[in-house]
Amino acid sequence: MNRNKLTKRFLLLSAALTMALSQSAFAGETVAMNLDDAMLRAFRTTPTVSIAQYELDSARASYNAARQSRGISITASHQTKRYGNDDAVEVNGNWTKGIGNKHSNGLTASLPIFTGGKLSGQIQKAKANFKYNEIGVQRTYNEMRSTVTSGYFDMLQADNMQKLSAESVTRLEDHLKNVQAQYDVGVVAKADVLRSQVELADAKQDLIKAENQYQLAEASLNRIVGLPMDTNLKLDNILVYTAYDRTMEDCLAYAAEHRPELEQAKQNVEAYKGALKVARSGHMPQVAASASQSWSDTNWPGDENGNWGVGVSVEMNVFDTGVTLSKIHGAEADLKNAEETYRDTVDSVNLDVRNNYLSLREAEKRIGNTKLAVEQADEDYRIAQLRYMSGVGTNTDVLDAQVALTKAKTNYTQALYDYNTSKTALETSIGVPMTNPATAIKVQAAKTEKAVKATEEKTEEAAK
DSSP: OOHHHHHHHHHHHHHHHHHHTOSGGGTTSEEEEOHHHHHHHHHHHOHHHHHHHHHHHHHHHHHHHHHHTTSOEEEEEEEEEEEOOSSOEEETTEEEOOOEEEEEEEEEEEEEEEOTTHHHHHHHHHHHHHHHHHHHHHHHHHHHHHHHHHHHHHHHHHHHHHHHHHHHHHHHHHHHHHHHHHHHTTSSOHHHHHHHHHHHHHHHHHHHHHHHHHHHHHHHHHHHHTOOTTOEEEEOOOOOOOOOOOOHHHHHHHHHHHOHHHHHHHHHHHHHHHHHHHHHGGGSOEEEEEEEEEEEESSTTOOOSOEEEEEEEEEOOOOOTTHHHHHHHHHHHHHHHHHHHHHHHHHHHHHHHHHHHHHHHHHHHHHHHHHHHHHHHHHHHHHHHHHHHHTSSOHHHHHHHHHHHHHHHHHHHHHHHHHHHHHHHHHHHHTOOOOOHHHHHHHHHHHHHHHHHHHHHHHHHHHO
16 A cells, blocks of 8 residues: 555544544534543543643743753843033033934853852752643643543433433333223222322432433533533443452552652642742852953944953842841741641542542442342342232332332442442542543554554565
């Protein structure tokens, strides 16, 4: 296959992907989506991802500027002016206002030699801020994964609850038909019909609420992934149980190394250490070397009468009524604040990990119990129906069994939902890194194109 055909295919695939991610293309339509699709759409459309990257770019530029401030600074200047006296004066017997022109040019180079920690403090602060924002990008990715996954699971759960409510309505409708038939032949009392009708009405109320919750969850997920609110989503995944092997100790140890908030709190401490250096440099001498070359002339461009100079300057704050001392005290307080914030963040992270881990294990236990309860409730409902149809059971037994079956299925679904959401929350709380799927696709496409190009070159060489 030649390169032109491959290029055409790549362009067609790119166009198809662009259409697939278009927000306006799916207004009011049905879109099939799995969790990976939702993640990709969210990363492509959500502003928070771009904002985090722009903040990192800004911090990188500030860090580079701080490092480059140690080098030589060269300034070029030019001045043109016309001058004279307001009143005429006598000069050598002649009255004149001394009107004339002056053009001057200059080059000045300066290099800081000693700043008492001011430059190093500024660099340390800028570097810490850069690392803080670098970690902030990863933190944004992790939080985006949590947001998308939670929104996706919320819609799955809402769909499950909607289906359970519909099943309950169907069971009660079938039961009401059976009760009505038996009442028509005089086997049961009118009270059984009325009670069954009331239970069916209550079940329909629950179904209406479940359908509304589904629509709300669908709109929320549409917003997360950047689709129009009225898009109908068809999710491919289901809530399932997959075992989680990490222990509590493993999770705490992993969080200590990977949780972005902890590393950001560390970088905050480093930034305030740099700020303290800058404040203390106010009591230190500032030494700089300089070299200059200048020219001046009455005729433009003023490139005559040159002179030069080199030297070293020393400046030191001797007295400023306590301004520098106050800045030092403020910087020291800021540093203590950052250190205490870091300590508090460590405790918060550990508590967050413990809460999510215990919630995960608690939901895991409920999955086993409620799954067995569903089987038992289903059998109990079947027996209650048979007993009622045989005339040895009561209508209340059937309705109670139906309520118990619906509750058992609801508890099982809720346990699965709690387990999966707790698992996502736990992975976020320990700092499991998330990569940008949009960037990963671009990287893979570049690798594929490079591999195709290399194969074509080898084929051409072999042909020659």
